[in-house]
Amino acid sequence: MTFKFYLFDLDGTLLNLGNIRAYADQIFTKTLTILKAPNIPNREEKLKFWLAGKDYIKVLNKWGISKPQYFWNVYDKVDFEHRKVLINQKKIGLFNDVKDILKKIFEISNKLAIVTNTAGYVVEYILKKFNISKCFHEIFSMGPGIDEKFAKPSPSGIFSILRKFNYDQKYHKALMIGDSIVDIIAAKKANITACLITRDKKRYPEDYEDWLYSPDFIIESLDELIRLNS
Ligand SMILES: [Mg+2]
Known part of the structure; x- marks a missing residue:
């Protein structure tokens, strides 16, 4: 069949998106900066986040992010603006x-x-x-x-x-x-x-x-x- x-x-x-990890990482870092994260986590910690599924808020709390519930809204906006620019530049x-x-x-x-x-x-x-x-x-x-x-x-x-x-x-x-x-x-x-x-x-x-x-x-x-x- x-x-x-x-x-x-x-x-x-x-x-x-070219190097997709580098791309996601860039958006991720910018998002954490907007959310005033005290530190940018290392690669291993970030991987935990991507695989956390519904527990992602726990990971963000552990990183000291005060409003983790806004994470995805901010991430999506940063991502969208970034994509539009790169699409117009024919890089995506x-x-x-x-x-x-x-x-x-x-x-x-x-x-x-x-x-x-x-x-x-x-x-x-x-x-x-x-x-x-x-x-x-x-x-x-x-x-x-x-x-x-x-x-x-x-x-x-x-x-x-x-x-x-x-x-x-x-x-x-x-x-x-x-x-x-x-x-x-x-x-x-x-x-x-x-x-x-x-x-x-x-x-x-x-x-x-x-x-x-x-x-x-x-x-x-x-x-x-x-x-x-x-
Ligand atoms: Mg994919």
């Missing part, structure tokens, strides 16, 4: 293989969705800017009014999309494609197939074969999706 539902992460999977864009593959998957009557931890208004801006809004039947994004506990690695976003698609695991196969460990954890917790897109393997200094949840497929470019069967 081939896949019927294709769920894509956005950043680093469809959208090329879709990966070259994106438009073709979305068209191919769409044409053979599969359903496509985005499951992202990025704020909805940022996602909307990007999809419009690059003219790919129509490729997606559903979008699950974060942002104002959406509880952070639903962000990946939680499988909530995937479950929400699958419900909308009337997914029935007896008859359907769904694939989550993403570039990071949170995509793989979310997919495996949702009990669907997980595909890691590495693009540049140098990005994964920690060995992804040792992740607690392993991807079912590892691809280097989206073109390979056409050949994947469940």
